[in-house]
Amino acid sequence: MKMLKKNAFIVSCQAEEGEPLYGKETIVKMAMAAQAGGADAIRALSPENIREIKKIVNLPVIGITKNRSLKGAFITTTKKDIDNLVDADSDFIAIDCTRRERPEPLPELFDYLRKYYPHIGIIADIADIEDVKYVLPLKPDYIATTLAGYTDYTSGRDLPDLDLIEKTVKITNIPVIAEGNISTPQYARQAILYGAYAVTVGSAITRPHVIAKNFKDHLKDFRNDEISAVGIDIGGTWTRGVLTDRFGEIIKSKKIPTAATGKEVISNMLSLIKGLITNETHFMGIATGGKINFKSGIVNFSTGLIPDWEGVQIADIVEQEFHIRPKVDNDANCAAYFQHYITKVNNLLMITVGTGLGGGIIINGKIIRGIMGGGGEIGHIVYPGNNKRCTCGKVGCVETLLSGRYLREKVYEKNNEISLNNIKDYAKVMAWLIDTVKTTVDFEKCYLGGVIPKYGEKVLKEIRSSYEKIRNESGEFIEFSQLGEFAGARGSAILSFQKGEI
Numbered sequence: 415m416k417m418l419k420k421n422a423f424i425v426s427c428q429a430e431e432g433e434p435l436y437g438k439e440t441i442v443k444m445a446m447a448a449q450a451g452g453a454d455a456i457r458a459l460s461p462e463n464i465r466e467i468k469k470i471v472n473l474p475v476i477g478i479t480k481n482r483s484l485k486g487a488f489i490t491t492t493k494k495d496i497d498n499l500v501d502a503d504s505d506f507i508a509i510d511c512t513r514r515e516r517p518e519p520l521p522e523l524f525d526y527l528r529k530y531y532p533h534i535g536i537i538a539d540i541a542d543i544e545d546v547k548y549v550l551p552l553k554p555d556y557i558a559t560t561l562a563g564y565t566d567y568t569s570g571r572d573l574p575d576l577d578l579i580e581k582t583v584k585i586t587n588i589p590v591i592a593e594g595n596i597s598t599p600q601y602a603r604q605a606i607l608y609g610a611y612a613v614t615v616g617s618a619i620t621r622p623h624v625i626a627k628n629f630k631d632h633l634k635d636f637r638n639d640e641i642s643a644v645g646i647d648i649g650g651t652w653t654r655g656v657l658t659d660r661f662g663e664i665i666k667s668k669k670i671p672t673a674a675t676g677k678e679v680i681s682n683m684l685s686l687i688k689g690l691i692t693n694e695t696h697f698m699g700i701a702t703g704g705k706i707n708f709k710s711g712i713v714n715f716s717t718g719l720i721p722d723w724e725g726v727q728i729a730d731i732v733e734q735e736f737h738i739r740p741k742v743d744n745d746a747n748c749a750a751y752f753q754h755y756i757t758k759v760n761n762l763l764m765i766t767v768g769t770g771l772g773g774g775i776i777i778n779g780k781i782i783r784g785i786m787g788g789g790g791e792i793g794h795i796v797y798p799g800n801n802k803r804c805t806c807g808k809v810g811c812v813e814t815l816l817s818g819r820y821l822r823e824k825v826y827e828k829n830n831e832i833s834l835n836n837i838k839d840y841a842k843v844m845a846w847l848i849d850t851v852k853t854t855v856d857f858e859k860c861y862l863g864g865v866i867p868k869y870g871e872k873v874l875k876e877i878r879s880s881y882e883k884i885r886n887e888s889g890e891f892i893e894f895s896q897l898g899e900f901a902g903a904r905g906s907a908i909l910s911f912q913k914g915e916i
């Protein structure tokens with residue numbers, strides 16, 4: 415019996431009737447292309463194709479037949495199929511070994527192959543770990559995860575099912591072939607590291623209509639329109655809104671005081687959106703204080719700076735009204751994202767000094783959100799010796815020493831001039847905070863946004879020199895953010911153009 419190489423890369427070259435590339439001439443070309451790309455073996459459908467491939471391509475072939483008219487198992491289900499595949503010079507034959515109804519009993523197919531074609535390797539195509547247990551007594555030569563997601567008992571699973579590989583290698587020494595929805599080279603590599611003996615890739619290489627659809631899926635929501643987005647930033651004091659183009663440039667902006675009850679905050683948000691949205695707007699972002707579940711668009715936790723905010727299903731409310739699913743994120747995360755977008759700095763800390771003290775951390779271009787959406791909430795780090803109670807319920811949060819309100823008290827203005835007499839303490843705590851976060855995530859730049867830039871360079875200088883005393887290194891990486899009061903709203907607009915989690 416032939417063996418597949420360890421860590422082999424198998425390319426499945428298939429097109430069923432009705433698919434655009436159906437026909438043996440194309441299938442042979444697919445196999446040639448796969449070989450040129452370094453494939454170690456080919457998986458192919460139907461004796462006619464296999465015969466042609468074997469004439470031209472010098473690689474082992476895993477042969478299968480498919481009978482789509484069957485209700486249950488459909489890959490190589492009869493002894494006649496086996497005869498035809500062997501006759502076409504297949505080196506291996508894959509058999510549907512799922513627990514579904516089938517025309518001929520599975521043990522009979524195995525016995526038949528072993529008796530009449532002992533040189534042919536048998537690959538058991540399975541869908542879940544129960545299938546593996548079901549087929550183990552028949553001692554297949556390989557087990558392939560081909561059918562995960564394709565049976566009624568596995569449909570709806572996250573694919574590729576890498577866990578299935580891990581579970582299978584735990585209960586058997588029979589080599590496992592990772593197959594089915596290995597859609598990227600990274601997944602192929604992961605599959606091997608999860609314990610697969612070899613990996614089979616099909617559609618991602620040989621089904622151009624699937625590849626094209628995947629590209630289209632990433633572009634189709636741009637439609638036949640100018641790209642624009644509404645971005646809303648709901649803060650403790652102000653609710654700001656912008657309509658931007660694809661670059662985050664403001665087309666229109668508006669701001670209103672944040673209302674005193676949750677109900678009003680929501681109705682204000684909706685009317686702000688109404689005043690900004692156009693017929694061509696298909697994207698929306700909402701930035702707001704608190705810990706936000708980015709996936710569901712629900713406020714997980716709020717300090718109370720925005721009234722009745724916890725548990726509000728922002729994304730659902732907006733979607734119901736405007737039929738656009740908005741991306742909802744923490745306000746400082748959105749400001750940080752916009753800072754990253756504008757400056758191209760991939761590792762940064764954004765501190766927004768406002769009603770509270772917001773933080774957003776970008777590492778390798780990604781927003782750090784964590785489990786509950788509380789990532790980067792640096793205002794709630796406890797400053798040693800501080801016993802002020804914070805709006806979040808804890809005692810000692812730096813927010814109680816660094817918020818905009820506190821800054822105003824420290825930097826009092828006499829005859830329109832800023833007095834910096836008390837700024838030293840403020841700068842010391844801010845520098846301590848920056849050092850604490852830098853020690854944790856080692857960002858490249860720290861931007862101070864919100865109200866702090868309006869107090870001028872002297873404040874910045876003081877923070878830098880406090881930092882230099884703590885670290886004995888330059889504080890030049892600390893800068894004022896130049897993006898202004900709409901940074902959060904613009905950031906949420908830019909974020910809404912992205913697909914998936916950013």
Ligand SMILES: CC(=O)N[C@H](C=O)[C@@H](O)[C@H](O)[C@H](O)COP(=O)(O)O
Pocket residue numbers: 426428478560561564593594595596614615616617618
């Ligand atoms: C379910 C089914 O009919 N699978 C077939 C089995 O041979 C093929 O259509 C797949 O292309 C092959 O398994 C590779 O998987 P993917 O194309 O997802 O990389």
